[in-house]
Amino acid sequence: MAIGSALSVGLLGLRPFVIQTQAFVSPGLPHFSIVGLPDTALSEARERVKSACQAAGFRWPETRVTVNMSPASMPKRGASHDLAIAASVLSAAGAIPHDALADTIVLGEVNLDGTVLPIHGLLPIMLHARERGVRQLIVPQANEDEAGLIEGLDVVCVRHVGEMIELMGGKASYDQSSKSCVSGRSEAGTFVSPPMGDMSEVVGQRMTKWALQVAAAGGHHLLMTGPPGSGKTMLASRMPGIMCPLSSDEQLEVASIRSLCGTLPQYGITDVPPFEAPHHTSSTAALVGGGSGLASPGAITRSHHGVLFMDEAPEFSTRTLQTLREPLESGYVALSRSKGSTYYPARFQLVMAANPCPCGFAYGTGERCVCKEKDRIRYFSRLSGPILDRIDIQVEVPPVERIGTGTPQGEQSSRDMRRSVILARTAARERFARFGWSCNAQASGEWLHKHTSDKAIALVNRALESQRLSLRGADRALRLAWTLSDLAGRVSPGYEEMNQGIMLRTRVS
Structure with a gap:
């Protein structure tokens, strides 16, 4: 035999x-x-x-x-x-x-x-x-x-x-x-990371840049609403440049996903967080993963440890948007197909951008808007309450009223913003070292509540009583307050940080 x-x-x-x-x-x-x-x-x-x-x-x-x-x-x-x-x-x-x-x-x-x-x-x-x-x-x-x-x-x-x-x-x-050459012990390969835009190239929008910095520092999800041409897409595409560099383990996780998808030769092993921007016509399978037999990774897995940017978010189908709810909470996606179930990591930061209405001009006095009221309601209703409740930061992006000549002066660079983010993340990582949490978005709500001052908690309770916040929204506002405290170099959040955290949660109605 x-x-x-x-x-x-x-x-x-x-x-x-x-x-x-x-x-x-x-x-x-x-x-x-x-x-x-x-x-x-x-x-x-x-x-x-x-x-x-x-x-x-x-x-x-x-x-x-x-x-x-x-x-x-x-x-x-x-x-x-x-x-x-x-x-x-x-x-x-x-x-x-x-x-x-x-x-x-x-x-x-x-x-x-x-x-x-x-x-x-x-x-x-x-x-x-x-x-x-x-x-x-x-x-x-x-x-x-x-x-x-x-x-x-x-x-x-x-x-x-x-x-x-x-x-x-x-x-x-x-x-x-x-015939090829035989190599013994492998040496590390080298790849060139794709060029990335700088935040200093975006004119104005200092409030939105600050919100992006807070999101990067604490691992928070973010929604930007504003008229066309206000810079939402430019800002979102530059977010990986202000985020913390990936750790060695995170780099290997991201590279493994790219290897499975066949895109690793474009990136190699890099410390730059991934950025995925699916089109608003993408199917549910394209977003979460799919295929016959055993499911393949989708956009949420390819953005693991990075940013998933959904431009024109209300234009995505309602079913597609609803599939984000569980991955946003659990950090992974489970897909069952005819030949078995697969589990893919999906711990990403969600960044959404939306116009205020279908025509995009329902801002300020709204004189240029040609949409009917029912169309406005239907347009934004696709971002359901459960989805919006999971978005930590919700900001309005106003139109830019004037631009200067030559190189923008006084605009904060991505390098400067990233330096602040790294300091804030380092403080959070040291604080949560014995728990294994790397940022405030991953921390236990019980721990954060226990170590927050009574004065700051009282402010959250008033927001709950007035129904400005849901219970989940209060938890997210608490996390934002801790991130703002880290950015300010403080040990724990006070009244001012909590007030700003609630403001970042309730800016969009």
């Missing part, structure tokens, strides 16, 4: 699991089967692997070939296991030594001519391999930059199945003009 084996790694969402691929070459009529809950793309590997191995000079067995992928109860998907299937068959047939792939993870899609194609999700797989103590990996040459992002692994990059056969001690016959 000839059995060959190789290791691969599958992904359920962002959760990796090791797959042992075993090939059994047995007597019988020529037949090639793959078992172990493969999806359609993986089942089609039969034709790809057979042709690729023959292109490398291997004579395919004219007998029965069975490939099992265990654990058999876990669904396997995608073509990233092609190379592991080929390696197990080659090992079973004696083309490579049986122990050559011991403790080695093999990843890659193969083409009919034997070339190895790149895969998505390599970064979380490599992190999982390092955690399990597996140091040897064979990956596609096209994933070389991504493979170099994680240190401490022995990574071999290949372009052709024949190259893998030779590396494992076998003999192959193929076109070696594209």
Whole structure:
């Protein structure tokens, strides 16, 4: 009995699991089967692997070939296991030594001519391999930059199945003009972050900039309402530039999501928070994630540890907006599909922008507005009470009445604002160090209430009694007060900070 084996790694969402691929070459009529809950793309590997191995000079067995992928109860998907299937068959047939792939993870899609194609999700797989103590990996040459992002692994990059056969001690016959270089211990890759605008480029809007700074310092959600052309989109797009740099763990989380989505080569591992701005015609699946079989990440997952900007928020469908309610509270999204459930992280800062009415001119005296009253009500009613209650900061963005000439003078830069945000976040992180909270938005409401002065709490209670705030709104105002206290360099919020926190909560009616 000839059995060959190789290791691969599958992904359920962002959760990796090791797959042992075993090939059994047995007597019988020529037949090639793959078992172990493969999806359609993986089942089609039969034709790809057979042709690729023959292109490398291997004579395919004219007998029965069975490939099992265990654990058999876990669904396997995608073509990233092609190379592991080929390696197990080659090992079973004696083309490579049986122990050559011991403790080695093999990843890659193969083409009919034997070339190895790149895969998505390599970064979380490599992190999982390092955690399990597996140091040897064979990956596609096209994933070389991504493979170099994680240190401490022995990574071999290949372009052709024949190259893998030779590396494992076998003999192959193929076109070696594209033979790759073998790298030992991987070195960190380098990428260039995309350019980002500066807050000093936005004329005026000092109140809104201050609100954005408060949001960045405390991890608060924000809604801006104002007429077209007042600078809402410009301000939101510059928010990542004033946020705290991502920690090492957060960088790897964000990079793993981008690797799964296939966008990591555009960013690499960077400390700049991600920024996602889905169009208002986006479907619910595009926002929260979807797809057949197992769900893929949506915009809220791609904005994990960053900003999700929803421009023209009332133009999003009501159903799409309502799906934000649970992720805003829990920090993750659970998606159930026919082949299983996936959990994706979704701890993002929501920034919304909206016009005051469909035509956009219902501000000031409202003389230019041509909307009917029922249209105005219908327009803003899509932002339901439960959604607005979860938005910590709600500010109006007035039109800019005059601009200067030349370079704007006296405008605060993103660097200066970021410095204040970092100081405020550092104070909060030190205060909550033993609890594991990194900002006021994550802190326990009970703890914040217990350590807030009676005078400040009395102000919140008056707002509750007058129904200016709901109970959730009072909790959010309390968190805002602590953030304002951190920005001011104070130990705890007083009457003034609490008053400003309530004002930031109730500016939009």
